[in-house]
Amino acid sequence: MRMYDIIEKKRDGLQLSEAEIRYVIEGYTKDEIPDYQVSALLMAIYFQDMTEDERAALTMAMVDSGDVINLSAIDGIKVDKHSTGGVGDTTTLILAPLVASVGVPVAKMSGRGLGHTGGTIDKLESVPGFHVEISNDEFVSLVNQNKIAVIGQSGNLTPADKKIYGLRDVTATVDSIPLIASSIMSKKIASGANAIVLDVKTGAGAFMKNLEDARNLAQAMVNIGNRTGRKTMAVISDMTQPLGNAIGNALEMEEAIHTLKGNGPNDLTELCLTLGSQMVVLSERCDSIEEARSLLTKNLQNGKALEQFKTMLQAQGGNPAVVDHMELLPQASYQIDLPAKQSGTVAQLIANDIGTAAAMLGAGRTTKDSVIDLAVGIILHKKIGDHVEAGEPLLTIYSNNQQVDAVKNKLYEAIHIEDKQVATPTLIYDTIINK
Secondary structure: OOHHHHHHHHHOOOOOOHHHHHHHHHHHHOOOOOHHHHHHHHHHHHHHOOOHHHHHHHHHHHHOOOEOOOOOOOOOOOEEEEEOOOOOOOHHHHHHHHHHOOOOOEEEEEOOOOOOOOOHHHHHOOOOOOOOOOOHHHHHHHHHHHOEEEEEOOOOEOHHHHHHHHHHHHOOOOOOHHHHHHHHHHHHHHOOOOEEEEEEEEOOOOOEOOHHHHHHHHHHHHHHHHHOOOEEEEEEEEOOOOOOOEEOHHHHHHHHHHHHOOOOOHHHHHHHHHHHHHHHHHOOOOOOHHHHHHHHHHHHHOOHHHHHHHHHHHHOOOOHHHHOOHHHOOOOOEEEEEEOOOOEEEEEEOHHHHHHHHHHHOOOOOOOOOOOOOOOEEEEOOOOOOEEOOOOEEEEEEEOOOOOHHHHHHHHHHEEEEOOOOOOOOOEEEEEOOO
16 A cells, blocks of 8 residues: 555545555554655545545544543443534533533543633633542542543544644645544544534634534534444534633633522523533433433522532542632732723624633633633623623723733724624524434
């Protein structure tokens, strides 16, 4: 088998066999195939696409390039959730204890974030003492005992994907449905889940800016999951504006706690109930979405989800007192309101730009070695469709630096106010089960 022939075959629009795809992935992972040849193949895939068989084969080849987590010692069907990212995406902090509270095992493997704010682990580590550095045996034991635990991602999970993504990033081949779908699904499958719920974002703050592209990506990932023996479904949700009101690590933790107490923002609560209901059904705990949603809603109201959250924190060294004493979370030195310059209706809250403003405060990483300021961020007081009077606060900036003029300017650029009525954006556009 020769790499030249494989490149030529895909360049001409022909289907690659599973053996050919494995040859490429194994060879590249072992540094036996040079970057320039894999770059050529990636560009051929970009233009010629891949069949569903090829996408599944590529995914599994990347899964098998490194560690595969075995969760078979955990009782029950393990359901994972993945979001394609966004601004103020606090769902995992709420979903994990909420779903676990109805008896579904949640064995969550999460990473640290690059971008606007930290990842799920960074947000959890805003709780004093909480840690994810636990052994696999302890991880399994905690999930069996408490139905929930969170661990950091293995360093050798899908190494082929890491290498290929680095190449895509510098060869203008990131924006390719088969390559995006196989990248995401390889990590989810390698993490050991039996079933996967995907939250595919669309809008200004999402990777997929338009609905058609989001649908194509969601369908591609659902097909890969089901072809590789994992029950998979996707929800397509809005990211034209930040989800919820909080952007920033400790601030999002505080918002998650409010939501688990039944007092969260409507959009964040609704999305968590939607995704959680799908997770409960895929776990076979309930037969219908309606039954699952009823159970989850009940546990938000009766305090069981909140107790599950406290149990998770305490089991991993965190101080559960933060639930009732949120001042124990990291606190910013300054709270600075951003007043509206005119009266009217909020017509735009450009999610990406608001996320960038949070990163300017120190809420996110620009490199893997960056140090996050867990206390800083932004709390929105107005969302799209809300009326605002001139001088009324649009949001509050939480900062450890009193000089935030550049951040204010960025935020004013991201917020548009108009004199006419503006409709609230649709939160959930579609649900993809299977073809």
